[in-house]
Amino acid sequence: MSTDDARRRRWRLLLGDAAEEAMDTTLGPVEAGMDRALAQLYDGREGEERSSPRRAGGLGSSAPGVARWLGDIRTYFPTSVVQVMQRDAIDRLQLTSMLLEPELLDSVQPDVHLAATLVGLNRVMPETTRRTARLVVGRVVAEIERRVARQTVAAVSGAVSRASRTRRPRLPDIDWPATIGANLQHYLPEQRTIVPEHLIGYGRRSSALARDVVVAIDQSGSMAESVVYAAVFAATLASLRTVRTSLVAFDTEVVDLTDRLADPVEVLFGCQLGGGTDINRALAYCQSLVTRPEETLLVLISDLFEGGIAEEMLRRVAQLLADGVTVVVLLALSDAGAPAFDGEHAAALAALGVPAFACTPDQFPDLLAVALSRGDIGLWAAREAVERGAAR
Structure with missing residues (x-):
């Protein structure tokens, strides 16, 4: 041919x-x-007869x-x-x-x-x-786990280790950029080198509980794909001994699915997709789960179309931040393009210092790593957006 x-x-x-x-x-x-x-x-x-006879x-x-x-x-x-x-x-x-x-x-x-x-x-x-x-959904979950689980475990485990610092690191654990930055005053022009009088390194990973992660997922109909991915990620996080993971699903009611995290399929069939949205009520429940604010990461996955009291929602986020909680808002956790979302609420959160952006499942492990190591989430999101634009 x-x-x-x-x-x-x-x-x-x-x-x-x-x-x-x-x-x-x-x-x-x-x-x-x-x-x-x-x-x-x-x-x-499709509503009317097509023109082709x-x-x-x-x-x-x-x-x-x-x-x-x-x-x-x-x-x-x-x-x-x-x-x-x-x-x-x-x-x-x-x-x-x-x-x-x-x-x-x-x-x-x-x-x-x-x-x-x-x-x-x-x-x-x-x-x-x-x-x-359940068998069909189980096959989908297994495929997602093969795709993201190993990357998530590696990224989160490394981030938890790097979040702790020591002044007496072993050679493999030296953080060279931080060490150089801390010793710039010891630069020797004639030798064109820096004498590192003070070493900064990463702490060795410990089996002790290091960080708390609370994932709050909006289960309104528009967030269906995000719910599937969030269940798999939360189950993966729950398998790590150094991270305590809680999963909360919400519409106008709040359901704590943490006790089902051993089986992400069970998590999904515990969700009720559709209905309204009360983000403020969900955040109030999440706030009750926080026992170590400075060691807690709250990931809110929602399109921010709030059916509850929006002003109270924003005040609650501000209080979480004041307590020391790291808050990240994902408008979508999916492979799809730019989601529909409430721009006014996203802008109000950004003014509080909380980035709100969409994230693909492949990017999510890196996002977790930045957040858990107390990095700049907004800078990471901006860089990712630039890179995606350049790739297109």
Whole structure:
């Protein structure tokens, strides 16, 4: 097949069968299967009839039909495309109710969006479907753990060690930038060197409890993907003996899920996605968990659309800061782009010295490391934003 012919066929798949005659190209058997799968999703009814007379489209209400379609797209398309098409099918063709059938779940390609959808359906699932849903969500959680757990453990363990300093470090533990900065007055011009009269180094890691981390996650519907990632990260942190981790989920009510952190799947099915948002109430509960303010990091994951008393929320954050707590606000913890959020509240928090920004799961371990080692979170966030912009 020539390059021009391959390009025409790709455009034909993109534009649909109405363009077949105009483009003077014919699809092969495999491409025809791809075209049928695309047509069923993107050229069916969506509120009104499509203009193309040749594509009736739609997956109908039959679970076997949906299962066949799910099998087709897994045959014809790579995993990344399958996940996008599944997500579009749930949104465009109202297939949410179909996910309550165990036979259909067995055909689905698991991803974080599907996991969030299943968690949101938890309260209306029959028990037989719930068992299958837990297996599907478990596969997603296991994949996320493989992706981020090791990096998180390494980053947090190193940060906890580096947060403590000693004036009598062993050679491998010397913090050379800090040592040089502390000995600049001992520079010898004729030798072009610094005599380090005072050494500064990192303390050796101890098995003693070093830091407290409180993760407060907004479980309103818009934060679904963030809830999935937050559960995995909190469970990973809970496995570290030097960090005491608490996980709080909230909407207008507050649920402490700390006792479930041994199993992130159990954490997720303890959440109730959807509903309103009362950040102030959640912060009040988190405040009650703080016993060592200067050793506590509070990570609030929320889009900041406060349904409670916004002024009280800001006063509570200011009090946490005055007590010595390190506070970080994540508008989203997800792979998605810039989230929708309350800009006014984000600006008010920034004025208090609390950075509010979105963070991808791959960046989160580094964020934790900076926060736990008492680094400048705002500077880190700005640098990350610049680097992402340069990469694009």
